[in-house]
Amino acid sequence: MNRESKKLQPAPYWNPLLAGISLGAVLLITFVTTGHGLGATGLTTRLTAWLGMNVAPVATSTNEYLGGMVEDGKPLNAWITWQVIGVAAGALISAYFARRIQFKMDGGKFLGGSKRPITALLGGVLAGFGARIAAGCTSGLGLSGGAVLSLAGFTFLGGFFAVGLLTSHLMKEGK
Amino acid sequence: MEITISGLILGGMFGFVLERAGFGNPNKLTAQFRLTDWSVFKVMFTAIVFAAVVLMILERLGVIAPQNLFIPPAFLGAAALGGALVGAGFAIGGYCPGTSVVGMMSGRIDAAIFLIGLILGTVIFAGIYPSIETLTTLGEFGKADTLPEALNISDLTINVVMVIAAVGVFFLGSWMEKKSKGLVTSQSK
Numbered sequence: 001m002n003r004e005s006k007k008l009q010p011a012p013y014w015n016p017l018l019a020g021i022s023l024g025a026v027l028l029i030t031f032v033t034t035g036h037g038l039g040a041t042g043l044t045t046r047l048t049a050w051l052g053m054n055v056a057p058v059a060t061s062t063n064e065y066l067g068g069m070v071e072d073g074k075p076l077n078a079w080i081t082w083q084v085i086g087v088a089a090g091a092l093i094s095a096y097f098a099r100r101i102q103f104k105m106d107g108g109k110f111l112g113g114s115k116r117p118i119t120a121l122l123g124g125v126l127a128g129f130g131a132r133i134a135a136g137c138t139s140g141l142g143l144s145g146g147a148v149l150s151l152a153g154f155t156f157l158g159g160f161f162a163v164g165l166l167t168s169h170l171m172k173e174g175k
Numbered sequence: 176m177e178i179t180i181s182g183l184i185l186g187g188m189f190g191f192v193l194e195r196a197g198f199g200n201p202n203k204l205t206a207q208f209r210l211t212d213w214s215v216f217k218v219m220f221t222a223i224v225f226a227a228v229v230l231m232i233l234e235r236l237g238v239i240a241p242q243n244l245f246i247p248p249a250f251l252g253a254a255a256l257g258g259a260l261v262g263a264g265f266a267i268g269g270y271c272p273g274t275s276v277v278g279m280m281s282g283r284i285d286a287a288i289f290l291i292g293l294i295l296g297t298v299i300f301a302g303i304y305p306s307i308e309t310l311t312t313l314g315e316f317g318k319a320d321t322l323p324e325a326l327n328i329s330d331l332t333i334n335v336v337m338v339i340a341a342v343g344v345f346f347l348g349s350w351m352e353k354k355s356k357g358l359v360t361s362q363s364k
Contacts, residue, residue: 002316009363013197014177016214017345020221023196026188034181036245038189040273048297065304078271079178085335086186087193087273088280094194095281100361102254103282107201107269110209111285120285124275124292125299127261133310134257134302138271139189141254143219145247147226149322149333152247152254154273157219159258160265167266168208 011098027147035081037144041131042080042088049075065132111171119171190277199277201269201285203359208266211355213348220341228334246321252314268292 014022030038049069052060059065069075095101108116111123131137134156136145142160146154196218197203206212233239247254265271268289269277275293278286319325323333347363352358 013361014195016217019196020193020218021225023222024225026192027222028229030185035243042295045297048294063260063301065301079182082179082182083186086183087190087276090190091194091277091280092186094191101282105285106283107285110205111269116285120268120288121292123264124289125296127264127272128293128296129300130257130260135263136252139273141247146223148244148246150246150320151249151325155251156258158257160262163259164208164262164266167263167313
């Protein structure tokens, strides 16, 4: 392989030890400076409330779950909003400099083949629904809850990995 | 202003590291559940143990006060059920909520669809909330919120056990990776 073609390849991923320590360091700095960990679905919930506020204002403000978030009319006014915007920006910068930005429908090989859009949507629905029951997702409850040795965090991770392993066996390799 | 900068910087580092780890790639993420690529276990375990150990040291040095750290309440039934659904969503959809943002930013259309699914799932949850509200406080463990409190052993002991377990995960994972078809790299098709 000559240098020119090598240059165009996506850069390799970090090894897991380096990535793990880096992730742990980011999590640690977050706890020390804010008192809480990192998250994701805190924003998608607020985004849902914001969309509801604009599309169906009455139904949203009377909804028992979302109503409280739209009371002041600013459901997106929270630290988690900026944190997730940060995640998007950080991921974009990383992917750009590693030459890993590529527009494609990915994951079909293992997740439904030509039905990949359906598996992606269904997976998102299940994860979105589940994260509201647990009041957190893999980042907010699993990772952040684990770092403070919380029972809820470890219980979440146990359920996550057990059911993930089982469900994965039911997924057929597609074409 | 302060929450803006803090959120952007911390979130930016979070997203950068997740992308570098390969966690925007659904093939790599789900390879953990096929047991052919153990990066998810290795990275998550290392991150949790690293943060837990340093937090413990900082608490003992008096740099941070433990009561200032957010500990999620011990609704263990809700955590298990929610974790199970997020795990199923991960295995079927290829992402968890945070990594779907990373996947979308590297151009993956399926990750954007997963994100739409997340919002749909939240809408469904909010729509039927009155009838499932009890699920969110299911299985409350009254005695303690943390593992050291529940088992009545020191956080030092828990952390030592977790470090040993993490080393075990690295050995087991690397051994199983060698037996399988190989790791998912940034150049895998």
